[in-house]
Amino acid sequence: MIEVKGLVKNFGSKRAVDGVSLTVRKGDILGFLGPNGAGKSTTMKMITGFLRPDAGSACVDGIDVAVDPVGVKCRVGYLPENAPAYPEMTVEEFLGFIAEVRGYRGAEHRARVDRAVGLTHLGPVRKQTLETLSKGYKQRVGFAQALLHDPPTLVLDEPTDGLDPNQKNEVRTLIKSMASEKAVILSTHILEEVEAICNRVIIISRGRVVVDETPAELQARQPSARLDEIFRSLTQTDQ
């Protein structure tokens, strides 16, 4: 469970995140929407402990990330934007490194890596170095890394970015299948994705939450309009 209260982050004189509050419970898949630069990634970076908030708090399973960052990092699986990874390592070496940092040794270490490879269908490329992989495979490696320790919370920054329609569908199915026992927050630009898998949607604009409701409620605002039209009317001030 993720609880965020009044999160603020400034970059120089620019306020990137301006008092964002949200709650994600177990079983929730929260779609985090907003135009580029609205503060989605910055909010996620504060929840996962990469950036320190200037005000407000972010808690995962009741642990405040400012108080016990390592405790939070143990409970979160995080897929950063563009799935950064070490290009000279093979898939197996990379996931092995993640498993080691997460404290797995011996047989459990191998089992964790095998499970993550299986879940994300990385079997055919496990001996390949990451720099030789296509965007879709790289994204899946990032996914595998986030799922490796079977965390109760998933924070996914544009998980389907750069994937082809089949891969997108596969990733969505995977997220959906795990959602019942996890709290998931995912950012996206794709509104159909929200309709397809999210049971809640938050739209932020200029660092503030402007919508926090179910996809059906969002649609009900303008029943005849398409979701992207509603999105545009809500975030237009962001230019």
Place this chain on the structure above:
Amino acid sequence: MKRSQIAPVFKREFLGYFRSPVAYVFLVVFLVASVSLGFFVGQFFKANLASLERYFVFYPWLFLFLIPAAGMRLWSEEKRSGTIELLFTLPITTVSAVLGKFLAAWLFLTLAILLSFPMAITVGYLGSPDWGVVAASYLGSILMAGAYLGVCSLMSALTKSQVISFVLSVLACFVLLCLGWNVFSGLLTSVLPVPVADALANFSFITHFDPFTKGIVDLKDVVFFLSLTGFTLFLNVAALEK
């Protein structure tokens, strides 16, 4: 700071050198450059001495360029490629990450230094050197490499550009080197009062490295290199956490 956290970072970083051609290029350049300096500039054979002093005397100058080359990527590369975000959202502390990466690079440099062993074998074959002096020289070189690397790791944490990281490292190391270089310290003495110039010279790599090449292992020199290393790593952690 737990050993279980440092070890994976250390291992990944150390093996990382050998996953790309970087390690091999570096080792070859290091050995060719250090031996060439010893032979051609240091007149190693002409000196007709069973000693490696003429080989080690160039280390502070060689390190000035080669250690920034080895250390420039430590943090800059992570920052540029975004893997720093991955690393710092894994359950490890900044101190563990800094130590893991530093120790890996230090071990790599130690390996480069020790690979000059044929030089020691050569003097051993041609004459009978004082092995204590040789051992002290190696110890001093490794300690000095750690201090240089600490400076480079810190500079690397300040920028995502490896070029800027390299230039800053060379500059910072050059200042630390020059303070004790007799040409420069002579200049200082003429401008500043002698005690001040002497105090400044105390912060130099050369001042503290020279005794090792003569076989003198003085605690104050060991402490100098270790504390400089510790201090730069402390700043390194602070720079990454800011």
